[in-house]
Amino acid sequence: MLYRKVPKTGDSLSILGFGCMRLPLTRAHTIDEERTIRLIRYAIDNGVNYLDTAPAYHLGRSEPLVGRALADGYREKVRIATKLPPWSVRTRNDMDHILEDQLVKLKTNHIDYYLLHSLAKESWDTMLHLGVLEFLDHAKRSGKIINAGFSFHGNLATFREIVDAYDWEFCQIQYNFLDELNQAGTEGLKYAASKRLAVMVMEPLRGGSLAGHVPVQVDKIWREAPVRRTPAEWGLRFVWDHPEVTVVLSGMNQEAQIVENITVAGEAGPGSLAPSELALIARVRDTYTSLMKVGCTGCGYCMPCPAGVNIPECFALYNGASMFGNRREYAFHYLTRHGGITGDRSYAGLCRNCGRCEKICPQHLPIPAGLKEVSTSMEGRTFGGKVAVLQCGLWIIDRAGRLVRIFSRKPNEGDTADQEKITS
Ligand code: SF4
Ligand code: SF4
Numbered sequence: 426m427l428y429r430k431v432p433k434t435g436d437s438l439s440i441l442g443f444g445c446m447r448l449p450l451t452r453a454h455t456i457d458e459e460r461t462i463r464l465i466r467y468a469i470d471n472g473v474n475y476l477d478t479a480p481a482y483h484l485g486r487s488e489p490l491v492g493r494a495l496a497d498g499y500r501e502k503v504r505i506a507t508k509l510p511p512w513s514v515r516t517r518n519d520m521d522h523i524l525e526d527q528l529v530k531l532k533t534n535h536i537d538y539y540l541l542h543s544l545a546k547e548s549w550d551t552m553l554h555l556g557v558l559e560f561l562d563h564a565k566r567s568g569k570i571i572n573a574g575f576s577f578h579g580n581l582a583t584f585r586e587i588v589d590a591y592d593w594e595f596c597q598i599q600y601n602f603l604d605e606l607n608q609a610g611t612e613g614l615k616y617a618a619s620k621r622l623a624v625m626v627m628e629p630l631r632g633g634s635l636a637g638h639v640p641v642q643v644d645k646i647w648r649e650a651p652v653r654r655t656p657a658e659w660g661l662r663f664v665w666d667h668p669e670v671t672v673v674l675s676g677m678n679q680e681a682q683i684v685e686n687i688t689v690a691g692e693a694g695p696g697s698l699a700p701s702e703l704a705l706i707a708r709v710r711d712t713y714t715s716l717m718k719v720g721c722t723g724c725g726y727c728m729p730c731p732a733g734v735n736i737p738e739c740f741a742l743y744n745g746a747s748m749f750g751n752r753r754e755y756a757f758h759y760l761t762r763h764g765g766i767t768g769d770r771s772y773a774g775l776c777r778n779c780g781r782c783e784k785i786c787p788q789h790l791p792i793p794a795g796l797k798e799v800s801t802s803m804e805g806r807t808f809g810g811k812v813a814v815l816q817c818g819l820w821i822i823d824r825a826g827r828l829v830r831i832f833s834r835k836p837n838e839g840d841t842a843d844q845e846k847i848t849s
Pocket of ligand 1 (some may be wrong): 729732780792
């Protein structure tokens with residue numbers, strides 16, 4: 426395992442961090458506790474010393490499970506990172522109560538790395554107004570948190586503003602070879618490092634999309650490489666190649682992943698990719714980009730839309746369906762998130778063609794025309810302001826097929842070899 430130092434403190438962190446947002450599940454879709462604890466302890470025994478969790482993960486079950494996984498002397502071997510959820514905070518006192526609750530759940534007297542969760546412009550302004558900087562100062566003085574940071578999903582201007590607003594030890598950004606110009610992006614990464622912040626990277630494989638369902642055009646390029654690597658290894662190596670990156674978080678929920686990631690984390694130093702390898706990654710990025718239907722970077726400048734359309738999300742899911750090949754899953758997410766099932770209706774078909782967003786978009790995208798495409802493709806013929814019965818039906822059929830396959834399979838079939846490696 427390689428380690429990198431936190432610039433302001435000298436703390437030595439493993440370049441691979443264990444993300445606890447996508448833990449292994451049982452057939453009943455609850456966390457597989459025994460397997461999770463085995464995976465976490467295997468990672469720690471093999472050099473991982475940074476664990477990232479949050480109250481929001483697994484509907485509140487991730488933090489207590491991490492607390493149990495770190496019994497038997499494991500707590501002393503790792504730094505725990507967890508987060509303050511701005512959406513649960515109404516008053517300054519709420520911040521103290523949430524932190525106290527987290528200390529109990531995690532069975533510890535301090536949090537090593539404490540983040541304000543998923544900041545963007547609006548949530549940052551709200552937290553500032555509620556006195557979050559005084560809270561952080563107070564929590565640090567009391568020893569309940571050691572290092573203060575924030576995770577981020579807004580645009581570059583907001584990122585710079587937050588970096589400059591406090592004496593943070595670290596931040597956490599989404600970064601991978603497709604997101605160099607998205608959110609904080611490469612410029613944000615370099616900016617944070619120039620201010621001596623450690624940078625933890627989340628979504629190095631875009632939630633696994635860069636590792637699974639690889640389009641044939643992309644697969645063809647990977648196969649041209651003189652050194653054979655999995656797409657996941659290429660994706661992780663790209664991020665670790667940046668000296669500004671401190672820790673890369675991977676949501677490891679399979680034995681094979683964890684073995685592979687730990688092996689790569691023993692080799693992937695900064696600047697270790699050859700120019701020819703970086704050129705290969707650039708070709709893969711260009712190929713993914715060419716498969717994108719709409720060149721939206723997700724900057725969010727066009728928001729809010731007066732008709733309620735979530736413009737960047739609609740484009741992101743439309744692009745995802747085109748780039749990563751698992752169209753039904755993207756259609757399902759589109760319908761649940763934007764069709765009014767898990768929140769307000771914000772689907773593309775709501776666009777009234779007022780043209781306001783087009784004037785603001787830095788990419789000069791023809792947004793209403795693009796949304797019309799999204800509407801036709803993702804909403805199906807039966808949408809009409811309700812649920813797209815056609816698309817949902819396809820997804821249900823697909824899931825039913827998978828369930829049949831799962832229930833007709835022997836327990837943990839396919840994982841045996843990797844589990845043996847871990848338990849031996
Ligand atoms: S053109 Fe459509 S998406 Fe753009 S702001 Fe107007 S209603 Fe919203
Ligand atoms: S449509 Fe344009 S302004 Fe809106 S998020 Fe995408 S790139 Fe940014």
